[in-house]
Amino acid sequence: MNKKIKISLVMLMGVLAITSCGKKETPQTEEPTEATETPSDEGNKPAVSNVLVIEGNDQMQFNTNELRALAGKPITLTLKHVGKIPKEAMGHNLVILQEGTDEAAFAAKAINAKDTDYIPASEKASIVAHTKLLGGGEEDTIEFTVDKKGTYNFLCTFPGHVAMMRGVLIIE
Ligand code: CU
Numbered sequence: 149m150n151k152k153i154k155i156s157l158v159m160l161m162g163v164l165a166i167t168s169c170g171k172k173e174t175p176q177t178e179e180p181t182e183a184t185e186t187p188s189d190e191g192n193k194p195a196v197s198n199v200l201v202i203e204g205n206d207q208m209q210f211n212t213n214e215l216r217a218l219a220g221k222p223i224t225l226t227l228k229h230v231g232k233i234p235k236e237a238m239g240h241n242l243v244i245l246q247e248g249t250d251e252a253a254f255a256a257k258a259i260n261a262k263d264t265d266y267i268p269a270s271e272k273a274s275i276v277a278h279t280k281l282l283g284g285g286e287e288d289t290i291e292f293t294v295d296k297k298g299t300y301n302f303l304c305t306f307p308g309h310v311a312m313m314r315g316v317l318i319i320e
Pocket residue numbers: 204208238239240241304305306309313
């Protein structure tokens with residue numbers, strides 16, 4: 149009797165295993181529908197706009213590290229310093245570099261360019277556009293056009309800020 153019970157138990161488990169396998173297959177057919185939802189991540193990407201506004205704060209941060217704009221059309225970019233600390237201690241600017249520029253080398257030269265608000269005159273050829281150096285509560289708007297599609301690094305060249313204040317301007 150015991151053997152028969154054991155055998156029937158084994159058979160029952162076998163049946164359960166088969167049915168559970170069968171059940172596992174049905175969710176798999178649902179997975180593609182879930183996968184189609186993942187492109188909604190693209191909603192997190194910043195909208196392409198040639199009117200750009202970016203903020204810098206007293207915590208040495210930009211409020212975004214990615215900007216997007218269209219090639220060949222004028223771009224209006226406003227940098228707002230939303231903090232309160234004066235520019236001597238917490239100055240912010242936004243400098244957009246030509247593709248291929250060595251950002252670390254550029255930032256190193258900028259540190260020594262205090263007289264020109266940390267914009268190194270010798271590196272003008274590497275700069276697409278830049279704002280003024282701002283203190284808390286100030287803002288600056290610049291206009292420029294980028295003809296070539298690509299990914300351009302931007303940074304704040306105030307000494308020490310590039311470690312945290314940097315990002316990319318994607319021109320498409
Ligand atoms: Cu800064």
